[in-house]
Amino acid sequence: MDSRFHQELEQLRVTILKMANLTEKAVENAFRALWERDVQLADAIIARDHEIDQLEMEIDRIILRLLALDQPMARDLRFLVGCMRISSDLERIADQAVSIAHRARYLSTRPALPKDPALRDLTETSLDMLHVTLSCFANLNVDQAMDVCLMDDAVDELNLLTLKNLMDYMIHEAPAIERGVQAIITARCMERVADHCTNIAESVVFIVRGVNIKHHCEPFQ
Amino acid sequence: MVDAKIRIRQLSYSYGGAEALREINLDVPANAVTAFFGPSGGGKTTLLRLINRLNDLVEGTRMQGTILLDGENIYAPGVDVPRLRRRVGMVFALPLPLPGTVRENVVCGPRLAGIRDWGRLEEILERSLAQAALWNEVKDRLDDPAVALSGGQQQRLCIARSLALEPEVLLLDEPTSGLDPISTAKVEESLFELKQQYTIVIVPHSVQQAARVADYAAFFLMGDLVEVQEGTRIFTTPQDPRTEDYVTGRFG
């Protein structure tokens, strides 16, 4: 559609995709910094987080202006409300990336913890989930939203398993407690990334179908 | 829908060869604001005019189906049309005050209807003006000429004039189309008061106004009733893609 309003909606979509792209990079890099014990990469993530914050504020401004000037209806209204939620979830995902970067920084300067396959799976699953989530938003694809919701259960389980493995290890290796705690926080950050992905998927369903599936990820029409 | 004041069944209407309404089925609930909205030429004005038989004198038309007011067919033989029009008041897009003062505008209807008692007429005057959210602004100007009021006040005066006849139903065809935002807000506010007592049907002048005032909203497109919904549902999650396209400004 070529009305000014619909052009601006498209502009908003592009801006959120840009924010999504930066957030995705931040998470990918945080995970890499953690596994490759790369302090410089961790510092770079922390230093660039303000770019994502700036985009979030710009998106808020665009949305408020469109709501006030155009009093949108129906799908357009749902799109704006959905985008408002999605940009706030993206910002929080980026915050988790920063938190992981801080843990990566600390852990990289200490003796390595034993490789934990559960934490590895957690890293990969939460990253996959983020990729699917962003594609779900980019294409407003409701089927992918369902996939995201299902992946969230797997992430929750992997988080618990990681926690258990690290606790068992710390019981036997008292000097590793501080590192263990940092690793637990890292796993928890990954789990938070997945939670925000679920929120984003729910917002996509709200935009496309107009139904609210918050807090009950059941199959929907 | 609970307690339908007006029931429209299988209503079709044409002017000469041109169909203006096609097989409309719709219940208008009592004590609520029902909005008919959609692009112009959709048949909204025609339907309002049919509800108080203003189209009786238009020639070459054809009507099928029924309109029931409190269960009775308003087109049945023997219906007292002037009485029907007292029960079903109509307010048009352009305020058309009668020559004369503010007071005369409001009381002329009841006077023609045979009310002579001065105290009774004063009562009707104050009640009608208050219900139209105009009393406070004109209570000291009752003997000024009606045309001296602002456009927004004139439109509320026309609403008061309809209310003076104690109708059961009030039909409003784009009543705020020529008004500034403040007068528009006042007319809209008065609707919230009026629906406690009356059945209101309004053709709003914009989709936004429909969303603000409607308890029920019906979308008309080229003679078809596409969709009716309760509350603001039609403006947040319309069910028909044609409604969706219209309310999001993709056509019309």
Ligand SMILES: Nc1ncnc2c1ncn2[C@@H]1O[C@H](COP(=O)(O)OP(=O)(O)O)[C@@H](O)[C@H]1O
């Ligand atoms: N008096 C009339 N004579 C002939 N055609 C009319 C008359 N009034 C309305 N129409 C036609 O009927 C259709 C519906 O008009 P109307 O009821 O005024 O729609 P709306 O109020 O939704 O704009 C239009 O195509 C219009 O041209």
Ligand SMILES: [Mg+2]
């Ligand atoms: Mg009209």
